[in-house]
């Protein structure tokens with residue numbers, strides 16, 4: 001793109017003119033800034049999904065733990081378990 005100040009040609013991704021150092025307008029640079037932002041959004045979504053998966057894993061662990069406790073209770077005192085169930 002051309003520098004708005006000195007009209008020298010700069011690369012599309014340049015934020016400042018290489019010749020005079022003037023700030024280049026970013027509106028005409030095309031996909032670069034928005035694609036970077038998209039990448040950031042994707043990473044946020046991925047980390048959110050991973051967080052959700054961690055929650056599911058923790059739930060599964062807890063359920064498994066409850067199940068083990070349940071089995072222990074039944075094995076140790078089946079009659080008491082049946083009485084509790086009847087109540």
Ligand SMILES: [Zn+2]
Pocket residue numbers: 003004005006007008017018019020021022
């Ligand atoms: Zn310039």
